[in-house]
Amino acid sequence: MALETKLTxxxxxxxxxxxxxxxxxxxxxxxxxxxxAFALTLSFDELLTNIxxxxxxxxxxxxxxxxxxxxxxxxxxxxxxxxxxxxPLTAEEPDIDAPIEERRIGGLGIHxxxxxxxxxxxxxxxxxxxxxxxxxxxxx
Amino acid sequence: MNDFKVGIRxxxxxxxxxxxxxxxxxxxPDLEQAFLSAIDGRKxxxxxxxxxxxxxxxxxxxxxMQFIEDVRKNxxxxxxxxxxxxxxxxxxxxxxxxxxxxxxxxxxALEKFRNNVTHPPYQKPDTGE
Numbered sequence: 300m301a302l303e304t305k306l307t308x309x310x311x312x313x314x315x316x317x318x319x320x321x322x323x324x325x326x327x328x329x330x331x332x333x334x335x336a337f338a339l340t341l342s343f344d345e346l347l348t349n350i351x352x353x354x355x356x357x358x359x360x361x362x363x364x365x366x367x368x369x370x371x372x373x374x375x376x377x378x379x380x381x382x383x384x385x386x387p388l389t390a391e392e393p394d395i396d397a398p399i400e401e402r403r404i405g406g407l408g409i410h411x412x413x414x415x416x417x418x419x420x421x422x423x424x425x426x427x428x429x430x431x432x433x434x435x436x437x438x439x
Numbered sequence: 440m441n442d443f444k445v446g447i448r449x450x451x452x453x454x455x456x457x458x459x460x461x462x463x464x465x466x467x468p469d470l471e472q473a474f475l476s477a478i479d480g481r482k483x484x485x486x487x488x489x490x491x492x493x494x495x496x497x498x499x500x501x502x503x504m505q506f507i508e509d510v511r512k513n514x515x516x517x518x519x520x521x522x523x524x525x526x527x528x529x530x531x532x533x534x535x536x537x538x539x540x541x542x543x544x545x546x547x548a549l550e551k552f553r554n555n556v557t558h559p560p561y562q563k564p565d566t567g568e
Contacts, residue, residue, distance in 0.1 A: 312465040319461060319494075337494075337525055344496040348464040395534035402504055407497035407533060414532050 301328050303368040308347070310355035310363065318343050318365070325367055331436070335374065338415035338434055339367070345408030346378055346387065346430060354382030354428070369436070373417075376432040385428060386421040445473040453484045453552050455545065459491040462499035470502045478506065483515020486548045490521040495529050503539070516540070518548040 306321050308314040319340055326336040347363060355361045364379040393406045413419055418433040443466035446457035454477045462470065477485060487503070489495075507517055520542040522530070530536060542548045 312463075315463050315465045316461075333525075340494065341496060341529075344463050348496070348498065352464070393533065395532075396537075399504070399507055399538045402538075407500060411497055411529070411532060 301325070303366065305364070305366040308363050308365065310351045310361045312348065312351055314351070315344060315347065318347065322367075329369060331374075335434060335436060339374070339376070341415055342376065342412045342432055343378075345412050349387055349408060350378070350380050350382060350428075354380055354385060372435060372437045374434045374436055376416075376430075376434070378430040378432075379427045381427055384423045386423075387430070388419060388421050443469060445469055447473060447477070450486075450549055451553070453486055453549055454482045455486045455488055455549075457488050457491065461494045462492060463494070463496045464498035467498040467502050470499065471505070474502065474506045478509065481513075483510045483513040484552045485510060485515065485517045486545060486552075487517060487519050488521050488545050489519065489523070489526055490545075492523070492526055495526050497533075500530070500533060500535065503535075507538070516552075518542065518551060520545040520548045 304321070304325050306318065308317060322336060322339050322343065325331070326333075326339075331339075343365065347365070350363055361381065364377075366377045368375045368377075387409050390406050390409050393410050394401070395410075412432070415434075416432045417435045418431075420431045422429040422431065443458075443460040443462055446459070448455040448457065456470070456473055456477075458470070460466070474485070477483075503517060503519075510517055518540045519530075521544065522541065527541070530539070530541065535541075540548070540551065542551075
């Protein structure tokens with residue numbers, strides 16, 4: 300059982316495929332439920348898409364460091380990048396009761412992440428944006 | 440690996456999109472292209488069949504939102520069918536069942552078009568305020 304796994308990816312949306320496979324392998328190694336794996340895949344997808352699309356909008360290569368670690372009954376996720384300081388958690392919550400013509404496409408991803416994870420925190424230190432997420436394994 | 444594919448079928452006046460695999464920010468442009476080709480051909484009666492879709496992120500929902508107004512303005516609709524519980528959950532989290540008709544089976548969506556039932560105008564639920 301690998302209780303911790305790390306991956307470094309580039310700022311390219313093609314890397315999402317590699318992240319999916321990496322989450323699947325960790326799920327298999329640790330016998331995680333399909334619901335937990337879905338929450339992990341969705342969270343990485345949404346947060347990494349934001350970083351790749353908006354944090355690093357140019358073609359210059361940058362790295363994003365991601366990791367998963369099982370700590371007791373919790374699964375901890377860490378996502379670090381060196382883009383300009385940006386806290387995605389300050390994004391406005393989408394109005395999910397609004398009619399279609401008033402809907403905006405932005406902000407949906409972070410809403411998903413908040414819904415499927417048990418906690419989401421943002422820090423900025425040593426020139427890095429750091430997102431720390433926790434998913435409780437027992438509740439699912 | 441995590442491939443995504445869109446198949447297109449024409450059923451009478453309805454264009455059906457069969458989605459397969461992983462729909463995320465990387466693959467969403469393929470779906471966007473499929474919608475564009477239908478709309479360029481003035482096809483506005485659209486059904487999206489999710490039977491073989493394993494996964495959808497907000498980028499996939501964004502594509503549906505991008506085209507729905509244009510399609511309804513042309514008296515068409517985008518109806519959705521055959522979602523797995525997990526994919527339905529993603530739509531549900533954002534209140535999409537109020538905005539789109541979602542059917543258990545594709546034939547029910549096709550039937551709705553055949554009977555020429557247009558999308559009901561949006562009504563805010565009565566919250567008693």
